[in-house]
Amino acid sequence: MKKRKGLSTVFIVIVLIWLLVPLLVSLIYSLFENWAGIVPKGFTLQAYASVLTDPQFGKALLDTVLICIVPILLTNVIVLLALFVVTAYFPRLEKYVQIICMVPYTVQGVILSVSILSLYVGGKGFFASRVVMLTGAYCIIILPYVYQGIRNSMRSVNMPMLLDAAQMLGCSRIEAFFKVVVPNIMSGIIVSSLLAVGIIFGDYVLIRNLAGSTVTNLQMYLYQVMKADSRKSSATFILIMLVMFLITTVVLVLKAKNDKGKKER
Amino acid sequence: MKKKRSIYLLALLPFLVLTVMYEIIPLIGVVISSFISDENGAVTAANYGTVFSKLLYQKAMQNSLKISTLSSLAGILIAFLGARSYYEKRGKLGQIFMTILNMVSNFAGIPLAFAYMILLGNAGVMVQLGRKMGIDALANFNLYSSNGMTFMYIYFQIPLATLLLIPAFDGIRKEWQEAALLLGAGKGTFWLKVGIPVLMPSILSTFSVLFANALAAYATAYALMMNMLPLLPIQIAGCFVGDVKMQRGLGGALSVVMMLMMVVMIFITNTISRRFQKGEAVK
Numbered sequence: 048m049k050k051r052k053g054l055s056t057v058f059i060v061i062v063l064i065w066l067l068v069p070l071l072v073s074l075i076y077s078l079f080e081n082w083a084g085i086v087p088k089g090f091t092l093q094a095y096a097s098v099l100t101d102p103q104f105g106k107a108l109l110d111t112v113l114i115c116i117v118p119i120l121l122t123n124v125i126v127l128l129a130l131f132v133v134t135a136y137f138p139r140l141e142k143y144v145q146i147i148c149m150v151p152y153t154v155q156g157v158i159l160s161v162s163i164l165s166l167y168v169g170g171k172g173f174f175a176s177r178v179v180m181l182t183g184a185y186c187i188i189i190l191p192y193v194y195q196g197i198r199n200s201m202r203s204v205n206m207p208m209l210l211d212a213a214q215m216l217g218c219s220r221i222e223a224f225f226k227v228v229v230p231n232i233m234s235g236i237i238v239s240s241l242l243a244v245g246i247i248f249g250d251y252v253l254i255r256n257l258a259g260s261t262v263t264n265l266q267m268y269l270y271q272v273m274k275a276d277s278r279k280s281s282a283t284f285i286l287i288m289l290v291m292f293l294i295t296t297v298v299l300v301l302k303a304k305n306d307k308g309k310k311e312r
Numbered sequence: 313m314k315k316k317r318s319i320y321l322l323a324l325l326p327f328l329v330l331t332v333m334y335e336i337i338p339l340i341g342v343v344i345s346s347f348i349s350d351e352n353g354a355v356t357a358a359n360y361g362t363v364f365s366k367l368l369y370q371k372a373m374q375n376s377l378k379i380s381t382l383s384s385l386a387g388i389l390i391a392f393l394g395a396r397s398y399y400e401k402r403g404k405l406g407q408i409f410m411t412i413l414n415m416v417s418n419f420a421g422i423p424l425a426f427a428y429m430i431l432l433g434n435a436g437v438m439v440q441l442g443r444k445m446g447i448d449a450l451a452n453f454n455l456y457s458s459n460g461m462t463f464m465y466i467y468f469q470i471p472l473a474t475l476l477l478i479p480a481f482d483g484i485r486k487e488w489q490e491a492a493l494l495l496g497a498g499k500g501t502f503w504l505k506v507g508i509p510v511l512m513p514s515i516l517s518t519f520s521v522l523f524a525n526a527l528a529a530y531a532t533a534y535a536l537m538m539n540m541l542p543l544l545p546i547q548i549a550g551c552f553v554g555d556v557k558m559q560r561g562l563g564g565a566l567s568v569v570m571m572l573m574m575v576v577m578i579f580i581t582n583t584i585s586r587r588f589q590k591g592e593a594v595k
Binding site: 054055056058059060062063065066067068069070072073076082121122124125126128129131132133135136137140144147150151153154155156157158159160161162163164165166168183184186187190245246248249250251252255256266269270273277280281284287288291292294295296298299 | 317320321323324326327330331333334335336337338339341342345390393394396397398400401405406408409411412413414415416417418419420421422423424426427428429430431437438467470471474524525528530531534535545548549551552553558560563564567570571574575578
C-alpha cells in the first residue's frame with residue numbers, strides 16, 4: 048500500500064516536470080545573454096526592456112484587450128436573454144439552443160474562420176469589415192463556454208423556482224430575472240467570461256485568417272518577433288504566460304469562493 | 313396569453329441573428345461551396361476527387377490523422393495514470409498538480425511552439441546539452457518532423473485530458489476496491505477488471521475531445537513548420553488566405569473531410585462507449 052502511494056507521487060512529479068520544463072527553460076533563456084554551455088551566463092533584463100519599450104508590443108496588448116470586450120459582453124447578454132426566454136417560456140426549445148451552442152466546440156477555429164471569411168470577404172460595408180468579422184467569430188468561438196457557464200449557474204440557483212417566487216410576490220418575470228436571477232449568477236458569469244478572455248488571448252488562427260494585419264494581438268506579435276530575435280521573443284513569451292496565469296489564478300480563486308459559498312448555503 | 317408569450321420570442325432574436333450569421337450560414341456555405349468548381353462555378357464532385365488524388369492532400373490527411381491519433385493515445389494514457397495518481401494521492405501535492413494543470417491548460421499555439429523551439433529545436437537547449445553530455449536521443453532529436461510534432465502535441469493534450477478525466481474518478485468508490493481486495497484481487501486486477509471498464513465511457517469521450525483538439529490545432533503547427541509538413545488545417549487555411557486566389561471549392565472539400573473525420577471519431581467512440589455502458593464488452 049505504501050509503495051503504491053510512492054509510485055503515485057513519483058508519477059505526479061514526473062508529469063509536473065514535463066509540464067514545467069518548457070516554461071522554466073524559456074524563463075532562464077529570457078534572463079541571460081548567453082546560454083551555449085550547460086550554465087547560462089550574463090544575467091540581464093535587457094530583453095524585457097526592449098519588449099516593453101517596443102510600441103508594437105503596446106499596440107498588440109491594447110488590441111488584444113479591446114478585441115475581447117465587445118464579443119464577451121455581447122455573447123453574455125445574448126445567451127442570458129436566450130436562456131431566460133427558453134427556460135421560462137419555451138422549455139421545448141432548450142435542446143436546440145444547446146445544440147447550436149455546442150457546435151463551435153467541434154468545428155473549432157480553422158473551419159469557422161475560413162467559412163466566415165469566404166462568406167463576407169467579397170461584400171462591402173459593415174459586415175465586410177475585418178473587425179466585425181473577427182468580433183462575430185469570437186462570439187461564436189466563446190459561445191460553448193459562456194453557454195455552459197450561464198446554464199450551470201442558472202441550474203444551481205434553481206431559476207424557475209426563483210421566478211415563480213418573485214411572481215407570487217407581484218413582480219413580473221422579466222423584472223425578476225434581471226433583479227433576482229442575474230445578480231445571483233453574476234459570479235458564474237464572471238468566471239465563464241474570464242475563461243473566454245483566456246481563449247481570445249490565446250487565439251491565433253481566427254485573428255490571422257480574419258483580421259489580416261488590421262488587428263494584431265499578442266500571439267501575432269510573438270510570431271513576428273520569433274522570426275527575428277529569440278531572446279526578445281522569450282521575454283514576450285514570459286509576459287504572455289504571466290497574463291495567462293493571472294487570468295487562470297483569478298478564475299480558480301473565484302471558483303473556489305463560489306463552491307465554498309454553495310456549501311455554506 | 314398566447315400572444316403575450318410570443319412577444320418573449322423577441323428576446324431570442326439576438327441569439328438567432330448571431331448564430332445564423334456567424335455559425336449556421338457560414339458552415340452551410342462551406343459545405344455547399346465544396347461541391348462547386350473553382351474554375352467555372354459548375355456543380356461538381358471534382359473537389360473531392362482532387363482532395364483524394366493529389367499527393368499533397370493525401371499526405372496532409374495522413375499526417376493529420378497520424379499526429380492526432382498518436383498524440384491523443386499518449387495523452388489519454390498519461391492522463392489516466394496522472395488522474396489515478398491524483399485519485400490515490402490527493403493532499404498537498406495533488407493540489408499543486410491541479411493548479412499547474414489549470415495553469416498550463418491555456419499553453420498552446422504560438423507560445424508552445426516557441427518554447428519547444430528553445431528547448432528542442434536545432435540549436436535548442438536540450439539538444440546542445442545532449443551533444444555535450446553525449447546523449448544521442450537528445451542530440452539527434454528532430455522537432456521538425458511528424459514525430460517531433462506528435463511529441464509537442466502531447467504537451468497540450470496532457471492538461472486537457474487530465475482535467476477532463478479527474479472528475480470521472482470520483483465515480484470509483486473506495487468500497488469497490490476494498491471488496492475486490494477481500495475477494496483476492498490485487499490492485500492491478502481491480503483496475504483492469506473494474507476501474508478501467510467503469511471509466512471507459514469517460515476515457516472514450518475524452519479521447520474524442522483530444523482527437524478533435526489535435527486535428528484542428530493550427531497555430532502550433534503553423535509556427536513551427538510553416539508549410540514544410542503538410543497538415544489538414546494548414547492546407548485549409550492556405551486555400552482561403554494567402555497570395556493565391558481564394559479556392560472556395562477545394563478548401564470547402566478539405567474542411568468537409570476534416571469535419572467528417574471528427575464526426576466519424578465521435579461516432580466510433582460513442583459506439584464503443586455504449587457497449588461498455590451495457591456491460592457487453594466486459595466478460
